[in-house]
Amino acid sequence: MKKLFISDLHLDPARPDIQACFDQFIKTCLTNKNTIHSLYILGDLFEFWIGDDASIPVYKQPISQLKQLSDIGIQVHVMHGNRDFLMGSGFEKESGCQLIPDLYTLSNKGEAELQSVLLSHGDIFCSDDKDYMTFRKMVRDPTWQTEFLSRSISERLDIAKNMRQQSKQQSIQKNSEITDVNQQTVEKIMSEHSAHTLIHGHTHRPATHTFTLHKQTAKRIVLPDWNPDAKVYELCFG
Numbered sequence: 001m002k003k004l005f006i007s008d009l010h011l012d013p014a015r016p017d018i019q020a021c022f023d024q025f026i027k028t029c030l031t032n033k034n035t036i037h038s039l040y041i042l043g044d045l046f047e048f049w050i051g052d053d054a055s056i057p058v059y060k061q062p063i064s065q066l067k068q069l070s071d072i073g074i075q076v077h078v079m080h081g082n083r084d085f086l087m088g089s090g091f092e093k094e095s096g097c098q099l100i101p102d103l104y105t106l107s108n109k110g111e112a113e114l115q116s117v118l119l120s121h122g123d124i125f126c127s128d129d130k131d132y133m134t135f136r137k138m139v140r141d142p143t144w145q146t147e148f149l150s151r152s153i154s155e156r157l158d159i160a161k162n163m164r165q166q167s168k169q170q171s172i173q174k175n176s177e178i179t180d181v182n183q184q185t186v187e188k189i190m191s192e193h194s195a196h197t198l199i200h201g202h203t204h205r206p207a208t209h210t211f212t213l214h215k216q217t218a219k220r221i222v223l224p225d226w227n228p229d230a231k232v233y234e235l236c237f238g
Contacts (some may be wrong), residue, residue: 001037003106004029005233007121007201008225010083011062012047019061021228026065033072042201042223043081043102043121048164050156051149052090063095070096079104081121082202085139086149105193117235118195122202122222125181125189131170132179180205186220187213199223199233206230 006025011018029036045062049055056063070076076097080087092099102124106117127133138144148156171179180203190198196218206224210217224230 001236002035003037003235004039005042005119005199005223005235006039006226006230007042007223008044008081008204009041010044010047010226011059013058015047018226021226021230022062022065025232026068029069029074030072033074036074038075038077039069040100040119040199041076041078041097042119042199043079043123044083044201045078045081046084046087048160049084049086049091050153050160051086052088054153054156055086056090056094063091066095066097077104079119079121082123082136086145103189103193105195116193116195117197117199118190118193120189120198120200122181122200125185125200126179126202127182127185128178128180129174179203181220183211187211187218190218197221201225 009018009022011022013019029039046055046059066076076095077100078087078091078095078097079100079102087099091097100119102120104119106119123132123136139148148159151159181200186198190196190213196213196216198219199221201223203222204225205222207222209220209222211220212218221233223233
């Protein structure tokens, strides 16, 4: 049985092309349901999420598609990203998905090199981007989230729009190395979780990086953002 890993779909009502790719993916999963054990979506499933009350109606189609997968027995696990970190219990109920924390460890009974696999959205490793890390800490704070969700939907939309505009402007001005992961941070966190395989998204720089960690071979697998040619990463677990 396979476990599938995808990330950074950025589903958006304004991007029917991305939704079309997702439609095809769901169709493939339904067709091959007997070979798929679970699906892990490692953050930024949606382009924005300003609360379950406001966003569930916006993303009714993809949420119902995820429910189709869970209804036929495919376990769907969703991780918060930097765009949809406000998904909550309402999303879980409507989609049939299970929200999992960033830095989630999978145990495998198969090949030795895959004994411990660490999953992450990936932004936690971008420690050289000090401005972003400060922002990340702020919006992940429960007090900030409670205050934000207490606002009207129109206010939340305005705040989210301003945040996205600021983020785009800052990204243009930053060196690409700053917005990528910091290798020392990667190794530190992998060591803390006793993992020698890391799977993440966020950076939109798909690749498989091999390095040495505690005298053993380690891998960092970076998932692609969503596009017609994006490959779904698979692991066969025992």
